[in-house]
Amino acid sequence: MFAELIINSNVKTLNKTFDYIVPESMQNDIRVGSRVFVPFGNGKKLEDGFVINLKDESEFANKEIAKVEIKDSISEENIELARLMSRKYFCNISDCIRLMLPPGTASKVASNRIKEKTGTFVYLGKSIDELEMLIDTKQIKSEKHIKVIRFLSTNEGIYKSNLESICEVSNAVLQTMVKHNYIKFKEEQMERNPFMHKAYTRDEAKKLTKEQKVCFDSIASDIDKGEFSENLIYGITGSGKTEIYLQLIDKVLKSGKDSIVLVPEISLTPQMVDRFLARFGDTIAVLHSRLSNGERFDEWKKIRNGDKKIVIGARSAIFAPVNNLGIIIIDEEHDISYKSDTTPRYSAKDLAGFICKNNNCPLVLGSATPDIITMYKAKSGKINLYTLTKRANEAKLPSVEIIDLRQELAMGNRSMLSFKLQDEIEKNLKDKKQTILYLNRRGYSTFVMCRDCGYVAKCKNCNISLTYHMTENKLKCHYCGYEEKLVNICPECSSKKIKYFGTGTQKLEKEINKLYPEASTIRMDIDTVSKKNSHEDILNTFKNDGIDILIGTQMVVKGHHFPSVTLVGVISADSSLNLDDYRAVERTFQTLVQVAGRSGREEAGRVVIQTYNPDHYAIIDSQKQDYDLFYNQEIELRKQLNYPPFCDIILVSFSGENLKNIQKVSDLVYRRINAIENNNMRLYKPVPSPIDKIKNKYRWRIIAKCKVTTKTLDIINFAINDERIQKCKDVRITVDINPNTMN
Ligand code: ADP
Ligand code: ZN
Ligand code: ZN
Numbered sequence: 001m002f003a004e005l006i007i008n009s010n011v012k013t014l015n016k017t018f019d020y021i022v023p024e025s026m027q028n029d030i031r032v033g034s035r036v037f038v039p040f041g042n043g044k045k046l047e048d049g050f051v052i053n054l055k056d057e058s059e060f061a062n063k064e065i066a067k068v069e070i071k072d073s074i075s076e077e078n079i080e081l082a083r084l085m086s087r088k089y090f091c092n093i094s095d096c097i098r099l100m101l102p103p104g105t106a107s108k109v110a111s112n113r114i115k116e117k118t119g120t121f122v123y124l125g126k127s128i129d130e131l132e133m134l135i136d137t138k139q140i141k142s143e144k145h146i147k148v149i150r151f152l153s154t155n156e157g158i159y160k161s162n163l164e165s166i167c168e169v170s171n172a173v174l175q176t177m178v179k180h181n182y183i184k185f186k187e188e189q190m191e192r193n194p195f196m197h198k199a200y201t202r203d204e205a206k207k208l209t210k211e212q213k214v215c216f217d218s219i220a221s222d223i224d225k226g227e228f229s230e231n232l233i234y235g236i237t238g239s240g241k242t243e244i245y246l247q248l249i250d251k252v253l254k255s256g257k258d259s260i261v262l263v264p265e266i267s268l269t270p271q272m273v274d275r276f277l278a279r280f281g282d283t284i285a286v287l288h289s290r291l292s293n294g295e296r297f298d299e300w301k302k303i304r305n306g307d308k309k310i311v312i313g314a315r316s317a318i319f320a321p322v323n324n325l326g327i328i329i330i331d332e333e334h335d336i337s338y339k340s341d342t343t344p345r346y347s348a349k350d351l352a353g354f355i356c357k358n359n360n361c362p363l364v365l366g367s368a369t370p371d372i373i374t375m376y377k378a379k380s381g382k383i384n385l386y387t388l389t390k391r392a393n394e395a396k397l398p399s400v401e402i403i404d405l406r407q408e409l410a411m412g413n414r415s416m417l418s419f420k421l422q423d424e425i426e427k428n429l430k431d432k433k434q435t436i437l438y439l440n441r442r443g444y445s446t447f448v449m450c451r452d453c454g455y456v457a458k459c460k461n462c463n464i465s466l467t468y469h470m471t472e473n474k475l476k477c478h479y480c481g482y483e484e485k486l487v488n489i490c491p492e493c494s495s496k497k498i499k500y501f502g503t504g505t506q507k508l509e510k511e512i513n514k515l516y517p518e519a520s521t522i523r524m525d526i527d528t529v530s531k532k533n534s535h536e537d538i539l540n541t542f543k544n545d546g547i548d549i550l551i552g553t554q555m556v557v558k559g560h561h562f563p564s565v566t567l568v569g570v571i572s573a574d575s576s577l578n579l580d581d582y583r584a585v586e587r588t589f590q591t592l593v594q595v596a597g598r599s600g601r602e603e604a605g606r607v608v609i610q611t612y613n614p615d616h617y618a619i620i621d622s623q624k625q626d627y628d629l630f631y632n633q634e635i636e637l638r639k640q641l642n643y644p645p646f647c648d649i650i651l652v653s654f655s656g657e658n659l660k661n662i663q664k665v666s667d668l669v670y671r672r673i674n675a676i677e678n679n680n681m682r683l684y685k686p687v688p689s690p691i692d693k694i695k696n697k698y699r700w701r702i703i704a705k706c707k708v709t710t711k712t713l714d715i716i717n718f719a720i721n722d723e724r725i726q727k728c729k730d731v732r733i734t735v736d737i738n739p740n741t742m743n
Contacts, residue, residue: 001027002058003065005049007040008094010343012726015092017052019061026068030054033079035072035101036065050097052079074100075321077358084354087713090720090735091344099344100319103296120160121188122174125181128153134182144169145177152183160185203278205247212240215386219244220251222362223326230353232333232378233366235388236397236625237597241366245329246279248364249310253280257326257361258309262348264335265289265314266555269536273312280310287313287320290534315340318348318355325359328352333365333374334590336740345736349374368597369590369627372634373645398568398596398605400623404614405572416503416511421569421608425549428567429519434542435549436562437512438595439505439571442525442553443467446502448475448487452495457487463693469527470506480695508571509551516548524552557594566606568599573611573619581742582643585618589630592622642682644738648708650681650716651739653689654700656731665731666700672719673704679715681706691743708737 001022007014020038022030030036032051040047046066074097082096089096124131131149134140140149148167152158164171177183208216215233222229233241249259263272268288276284285299285308302308304321311320315338318328330338330352338348349365356363365374365383378385391397403418413419428435447465448457457466459477466475466484474483489496500507505525512521524538535555542550543562550556550565570592577588592609599605611619621630639646654666666686673683682705689699706712720733 001030002055002061003030003036003051004053004055005036005038005065006052006093006097007047007049008098009047010092010095012092012721015086015094018049019058021058021061021064022054023064026065029068029070030065031073032076033074035069035074037067037069038065039063050074050079050094052083052093072101078319081351081355085344085346085351087717088350089344089346089737090717095344096346099316100321102300102321104293119188120185121157122152122160122163123156123184123186124149124152125178125184131182140182142173144173145182148174148177149182202281203275205250205279206240206243208243208247209240209390211235211386211388211390212244215388216244216247218384218386219248219362219364223248223251223255226360227362228357228360229362230356230377230383231362231364231386232370232374232383233364233386233388234368234370234375234378234627235366235386236368236391237594238391239368239388241331241388242275245331245364245366246276248327248329248362250279252326252361253283253309255326257324258303258322259311259326260317260320260322260328261310261312262315262317262328262330262338262352263312264332264337266337266535267332268312268314269539271561276310276312283308284310284312285320287311287317289314315348318351325355326361327364328356328361329364329366331366333367334369334371336587339738339740341736341740343734345734345739347738369593372586372631372638375631376635376645396604397625398599398607400596400607400609400625402614402619402623403608403610405610405612408610415515416508416571417515417569418608418610421610422515424567424606424608425516425519425569429516429548431566432546433566434547434562434564435567435569436556436565436595436598437508437549437551437569437571438553438556439503439508439551440553440591441502441504442506442527443476443478443504444470444506444510445500445504448498448500450490450493450495451497451499453490453493455490455492457484460484461694461696463691467504468500470510471527479691503571505551505553512549512551519548520545521549521551522547524550524555526553529555554591556598557591562598565599566603568595568605568607570595570607570609570611573609573622574613577613577616577618582638582641582649585616585637586634589618589622589634592619593625593627596622596625642705647705649738649742650704650706650708650712651736651742652702652704652716652720653734653736654686654702654731655694655697655734656728657697658730659698661728661731662698662700665725665728665733666702668722668725669719669733670702672722673702673715676715676718679706679712681712681715689743 003020003022004017005020006017030051032054034051035048036051037046037048078100082093085096086093135146140146148169151167174183178185219231233244235241245261252259265288273286285303287296287299300321303311306323311317311322313320330349333349340346352363377383401420403420408418425435445468448468449455457475458464459466459480459482461482462477462479464477464479466477468486469476473486475486476483488498490498505523509521509523522538522542524535528538529535541547573588573592577584596607599607609619609623613619617633618630652669654662656662670686673679684703686700686702689701692699716735
């Protein structure tokens with residue numbers, strides 16, 4: 001028998017198969033998806049790889065597989081998925097397989113691998129009847145032995161040290177009992193259960209409203225029939241989407257199948273997980289970045305063993321090793337975190353469609369502000385659309401007011417806070433209600449400039465201005481982390497007129513503290529969130545300690561529930577509006593609607609949005625909280641400008657330290673694409689990227705617009721795979737279709 005292998009490597013030239021001989025001794029263990037170790041090239045050390053095909057004949061095989069690691073195998077279906085991803089996302093098959101391996105096992109070095117934590121567990125050595133007879137006939141006399149036996153009769157499989165403390169017996173006593181075969185020890189894997197100390201109260205299914213029921217019944221019938229379907233549940237926050245998810249999962253669970261629920265990483269909060277725990281108990285596995293590698297490994301194993309049948313996690317949970325998939329649910333489906341911006345640049349939403357089709361089960365997408373592309377598909381009948389129009393708990397929508405910052409300036413208000421927002425904050429302080437202020441910029445000021453000569457402090461490694469951080473009195477680069485001390489004298493002209501421009505969360509907090517010295521504040525952005533002080537800790541402090549004002553970036557926007565927040569202020573709605581990106585407007589709208597949703601979840605809330613563009617439709621529509629209105633305007637514009645969903649945008653990026661080589665390679669790729677007749681693309685010449693240097697690497701790009709088909713993928717793959725290009729090893733090429741950012 002022979003095996004076709006993929007070597008575990010991200011070297012482009014190794015993205016092909018190699019034939020190996022399967023030794024007799026391994027023939028029973030090896031299958032498609034097995035992880036193997038093989039001699040490779042001239043290297044002495046073994047390389048690892050994955051079997052992607054088995055066959056009876058081979059012209060090339062001349063070496064034998066040295067070892068097979070049975071525990072790390074992946075499914076044949078995943079091998080198929082990895083192949084598809086490799087082609088679609090322009091990366092090596094092994095780059096994709098690594099996402100599917102048990103956490104912590106991608107490393108080749110044995111000592112870096114996760115060790116299974118085991119412990120000693122105690123069982124009865126004979127049947128309880130036999131033992132009772134021995135006690136009756138006084139063959140077992142020791143009080144201690146009897147106590148242990150009686151205890152074990154209802155508590156078999158207890159952890160040994162727990163037994164010792166509960167029955168107050170020593171190790172020596174237990175050893176004697178083992179010798180007599182009254183009890184036996186077993187070495188078993190210990191649980192690293194993230195919910196070990198968690199008590200949860202059971203929650204029952206709610207009686208669905210009419211709107212919920214229409215949606216539920218239709219998707220439930222796909223579950224019954226074992227049919228693929230793609231569904232969008234469009235409903236404002238609180239309209240009962242999660243309740244539908246829960247009942248669909250319950251149905252899937254009862255049919256013996258597994259469910260995967262994807263949520264944005266940042267909204268994977270204990271509050272959110274608790275709702276699932278309350279309904280389903282510990283058949284839930286949670287996969288998120290705060291778990292240790294060991295914990296993630298354990299969850300992974302329990303999913304694979306079938307002990308956990310509902311997986312909740314961020315993007316990569318799409319690769320969870322479920323056995324028999326019955327549904328995938330993607331909540332907040334518009335969230336950009338479902339698209340990876342590192343290799344492999346996959347879209348979990350696209351893959352979910354593929355996986356559900358393979359498993360003949362429904363895919364459910366949910367959002368209050370669906371992705372324009374998803375809604376377009378729904379409106380054109382490609383996917384089913386269910387609309388929930390009422391809030392299930394009858395809560396009111398907040399009232400939203402827009403403040404024109406140009407007028408504030410005209411009135412002589414140079415503060416970051418409009419007079420209106422100041423009034424509202426004061427009102428809230430007086431009423432002892434909480435306030436959230438949202439600002440999409442961290443640090444103190446956004447750039448530092450010399451008033452005399454116009455010098456701007458820039459990063460040494462990136463073509464980006466540095467942000468001033470006041471708490472550390474440093475200038476920082478938000479792209480590479482470079483830091484330097486603040487300059488007081490201009491390095492160009494020696495002037496002392498160094499000024500800070502722009503506003504960040506630090507400056508806002510300082511201004512608030514000055515305006516309202518009696519108010520307590522807490523700030524949440526990447527600078528205050530750390531391992532020790534998690535995003536959850538900050539929110540809990542805000543909630544439980546009754547802090548008056550929470551100041552934060554994007555992190556404050558998503559899925560939290562604060563009953564006593566009645567005011568939300570958006571300091572500047574414009575920062576994302578003017579970006580050179582076709583999705584900037586959509587993002588602005590989504591964010592504003594979500595931020596507004598943080599206010600008044602139980603009592604009527606107020607929202608104040610400050611902007612220099614009060615007439616922009618994204619701002620006006622978010623004031624009305626009217627997604628449909630926004631959708632109609634946005635889709636019209638996309639159509640006129642030929643942006644997604646009417647075409648796709650392919651971004652081919654080139655980066656490296658040698659500018660000449662980048663120009664050479666990008667030009668070559670451009671000419672290779674251009675030379676193909678009928679490529680159906682609108683191709684733009686190579687140009688420097690908007691941020692043309694990051695971490696000392698120059699960045700160029702080619703943009704192509706077209707409807708991506710398999711032919712397009714082939715053309716791009718052909719264009720970037722050329723010997724002359726591969727010779728320029730220092731130039732890194734990445735291809736991203738409909739990327740998250742166009743920077
Ligand atoms: P969404 O996911 O759309 O934000 P949820 O499912 O979280 O909405 O529902 C909001 C609140 O309403 C929750 O407290 C939920 O328990 C409750 N709820 C949802 N559906 C019903 C229903 N049919 N009957 C009663 N309460 C419901
Ligand atoms: Zn100067
Ligand atoms: Zn930098």
